[in-house]
Amino acid sequence: MSRGLLIAVCTAIYIFLMLPLVVVFPISLSSAPYMQFPPPGFSTQWYDRYLEDPQWIDATLRSLYVGAATAVLALALGVPLAFALARGRFVGRGLVDRLALAPLIVPTIILSVGLYGLFAKLKLIGEWYGLVVAHTVLALPFVVLVMVAGLRDFDRALEQAAEGLGASRWRTLLRVTLPLLRPSLVSAGLLAFISSFDELVVALFLAGPNMTLPKKMFDNILMEIDPTIAAVSVIQILLVSIVLVLIGRFGRGLQGSAR
Amino acid sequence: MSSRSGWLPATPALVLLFAFFLLPVVRMLGFSLESGTLDWYAKALGEQLYLRVFWNTFEIAVFVTAVCLLLGYPLGFLIATTTPGWATLGFIFVLLPLWTSVLVRTYAWMVLLGRNGVFNRWLIDIGLISDPLPLLHNFTGVLIGMVHVLLPYMVLPIYGAVRRLDPALVAAAEGLGASSWRIFWRIYLPLTLPGIFAGSVIVFVLSLGFFITPALLGGGKVMMVAVLIEQEVRQTLNWPFASALSAVLLVLTLGVYALAQSSTRQEARP
Numbered sequence: 001m002s003r004g005l006l007i008a009v010c011t012a013i014y015i016f017l018m019l020p021l022v023v024v025f026p027i028s029l030s031s032a033p034y035m036q037f038p039p040p041g042f043s044t045q046w047y048d049r050y051l052e053d054p055q056w057i058d059a060t061l062r063s064l065y066v067g068a069a070t071a072v073l074a075l076a077l078g079v080p081l082a083f084a085l086a087r088g089r090f091v092g093r094g095l096v097d098r099l100a101l102a103p104l105i106v107p108t109i110i111l112s113v114g115l116y117g118l119f120a121k122l123k124l125i126g127e128w129y130g131l132v133v134a135h136t137v138l139a140l141p142f143v144v145l146v147m148v149a150g151l152r153d154f155d156r157a158l159e160q161a162a163e164g165l166g167a168s169r170w171r172t173l174l175r176v177t178l179p180l181l182r183p184s185l186v187s188a189g190l191l192a193f194i195s196s197f198d199e200l201v202v203a204l205f206l207a208g209p210n211m212t213l214p215k216k217m218f219d220n221i222l223m224e225i226d227p228t229i230a231a232v233s234v235i236q237i238l239l240v241s242i243v244l245v246l247i248g249r250f251g252r253g254l255q256g257s258a259r
Numbered sequence: 260m261s262s263r264s265g266w267l268p269a270t271p272a273l274v275l276l277f278a279f280f281l282l283p284v285v286r287m288l289g290f291s292l293e294s295g296t297l298d299w300y301a302k303a304l305g306e307q308l309y310l311r312v313f314w315n316t317f318e319i320a321v322f323v324t325a326v327c328l329l330l331g332y333p334l335g336f337l338i339a340t341t342t343p344g345w346a347t348l349g350f351i352f353v354l355l356p357l358w359t360s361v362l363v364r365t366y367a368w369m370v371l372l373g374r375n376g377v378f379n380r381w382l383i384d385i386g387l388i389s390d391p392l393p394l395l396h397n398f399t400g401v402l403i404g405m406v407h408v409l410l411p412y413m414v415l416p417i418y419g420a421v422r423r424l425d426p427a428l429v430a431a432a433e434g435l436g437a438s439s440w441r442i443f444w445r446i447y448l449p450l451t452l453p454g455i456f457a458g459s460v461i462v463f464v465l466s467l468g469f470f471i472t473p474a475l476l477g478g479g480k481v482m483m484v485a486v487l488i489e490q491e492v493r494q495t496l497n498w499p500f501a502s503a504l505s506a507v508l509l510v511l512t513l514g515v516y517a518l519a520q521s522s523t524r525q526e527a528r529p
Contacts, residue, residue, distance in 0.1 A: 107468025
């Protein structure tokens, strides 16, 4: 009896979780000139408007390359950091561990305002690589969490075997360790990408006149509730779904990284 | 890479964290003390108006945490105790919203909760109400939006805690004739307390610094500290005051987190 009750309660909670993701689909295909639900008819006008507006396309492209660059930089810095944390024995390791995860806990608004002040002085406001550096700080904890979990489950006998057979440390790293860690690397890189692609607060302060997709969406939501946003939302939901499918297929399970 | 390499591989990341995380934050917090007095802190913590904002933030964080726990426990519990196939599906429906842009979700809630939104239309159509309910630009709207964003952070640790529980305990209790409610109160709840605690702490701490949801769903009527900081920097250009507000918010956030960390450490070590 109580199992049935539990399932009923959870179904309601799942509806609550999924409703906002589902509701944008019909609105994005509405023929009404303004927000109306249920939509009076079918039309692709809001997708056309998105695709024909150079500002939207420009913002989307910027978010894509900032996200890609963030993923690359976060992996380049985060993977060695994870190795040091998972395998190194050195003074202050606990402190480094806390520092690496601190961007998750410190309110993003505080980091944003701090970087805004610093970047204004360095004339980096509006520069895409400034945004990449800031997003990398925020993405680093995800990379560290996923990679440290991957390294913890790693069977070191395989490395010892390679070294025992005469492989150098670098050769072992490149031919044995990293290929075996590929699922973790894929997950870490894709999570870093999404975290940058969706990020608003830092971009609000640092992007200057150059829009990223979230910043453009924020401005549009503040100004009007135009169904173009619904079309953009659908595109974003589909993109994130594809990334999650990629993680599920080629990456290390997300449950593992959440522990 | 063996332990011989020590801290060396961590260096590039540490340089980044020092230059673009610690330095900007510490530098910005310094602005509040540039006058050589604590006047800006006196303003942040002394004036009724700003004290209210801190109180509001705290109150919202408490409510969000409570609602997330109420919804997150059954969900984490169900996913942890169902068959692997259903569990995967259950995870997808928790993780898909987690990785969907907060902006997309906030926009969707505006569509759902507005005066002419989906909910109000529907409730009027079925004749339950005659005037639209105020669901947006108030406490309710912010609460709904924030719970939606933070719920996954509660579900995951509770799921983990239920999974770690030894099923033999439950089987033994069932064998001895305990009712399912009794099993829940006497076995599941006490043994999953660490998960409940971990989830509550992370949800509470993240709530304190929330910006996007209160900025959009609060409609200027629900003021939280992060929204106030943004206004002080971008509209009023009052850097020293924004800096003092940030310092107080940071101390609160890290304080709650550190307190929680130290208490779990004492419990967890056998």
